[in-house]
Amino acid sequence: MSVCLDEQVCKGCGLCVVSCTKQVLKISQKRNAKGASYVEQTDPEKCVNCGICQDICPDLAIWVCS
Template structure:
């Protein structure tokens, strides 16, 4: 076992990892697939539905895996996706 995970951190009860809230503006998506391809945690996937522009927008598969890097919102050419941090009270429930 590596040295760093032998001991439990003292503040593990207090510190909560940030949770993400992914917002998709589906009708702005043109289906280029950059957000799906370049997500480091593979949170997104192509969906079955067809939006107003006739393409398959992404769907969120596993929002809990998101690490809030916001690369999807930085690489989106159409301003159709953005990530906000969930408020801490919501995660406690």
């Protein structure tokens, strides 16, 4: 299971990272076109598709996709 991310929309606020109960999200070292360090999923196999990250993101940048 995994989530999808629009890395160009993500502003790297970290809300989803601290809200994920499975701790499978982290802020990347890479930056998007806006200069923001965007989020990435570290262990897709541990994701339970709970949707918490999707619900908490203020910019609709992350969503459950499988």
